[in-house]
Amino acid sequence: MAAIRTIIFMLIFYGLTVPWVVAALIGAALGKRPMHGVIYAWVRFHRWCARWILGITVRIEGDIPAGQYLFAAKHQAMFETLDFLNLLDTPAPVLKKELTDIPGWGWLAIRYGGIAVDRSGGAKTMRAMLKRTRAILATGRSIVIFPEGTRVSPGERPPLQAGFAGLYKIFDLPVVPIAIDSGHVWPRDSWIKRPGVVTYRFFAPIPTGLPREEIETRVHRLINDLEMGGD
Incomplete structure (x- = not known):
């Protein structure tokens, strides 16, 4: 079925x-x-x-704060990539450059406010990304990033990519970690989707100014909270 x-x-x-x-x-x-x-x-x-x-429903745990934040989320499925636009107020997503190469859709993603990341690019590419991020933040919008850098299966907890701490430091934004368990109904290794509940667990904002090791440790632990059986 x-x-x-x-x-x-x-x-x-x-x-x-x-x-x-x-x-x-x-x-x-x-x-x-x-x-x-x-x-x-x-x-x-x-x-x-x-x-x-x-047959997939959504459950929200915790409060979704109003204001401008760096939302840092677990990424297990395409589901949350689109669904964040339902949950948040015009969030600007950080996405892989390859997605912006999709005809029509890619142009719209950039036009909407997507921030493309080219991991193979050099310093010039990084400066262009930071310039775009600064311009988007100037409009009052929040940023959504998947700090582990890629979609993973349930139980996988790869380390955070360096770009997350860079955005946190450079733009001095408080961080809202979000744990998500969408991979149980929208598995990465299968085209078949299963009925069930996708839980978004929002945590209280983490203030600016923390050392890199501390912010990475806290965010990594919290976005994996559902995987570790946190209450």
Whole structure:
């Protein structure tokens, strides 16, 4: 049954994503507001498909703070990549440069406010990324980053990438760690999605000014809290 549900989800969600991208491109020609409206309708549609086709629901634990933060989250599935747009107030995501190469969608991701990271790039690429981040923060938006740097399976806890501490130090932003367990219903090593609950556990903001080792240790522990059976 899970396989049948997944096939139906793929046909409906991905099939309708193409015209949605076209609509967003048209909206972008009219301005950021129409484009944002189409994008937010698309991610709500994604949540609807996950709920009513795949049987995946969402549970929020903790408070989602208002204000400007560096949201640092566990990353186990594509699910949260899109769903953060439902949860947070116009967050600007840090994403792999390869995603911005997808025709149409990649251009929209950058236009929306995505911050592309090219790990193979040199100092010039890093300066351009920092300049873009500074410009986005100047608009009052928050940043979402997956500090482990990649999507992982449940139980995997790779070390944090250096870029996370760099953003924390350079831009002097408080950090909100988020533990997520989406990999149990949206597994990395299988195309079949399973019904169940995705939990987002939001922790209290961590203040600015901490030494690199301390902020990395605290964030790494908290974003893996669900994996370690934390209450």
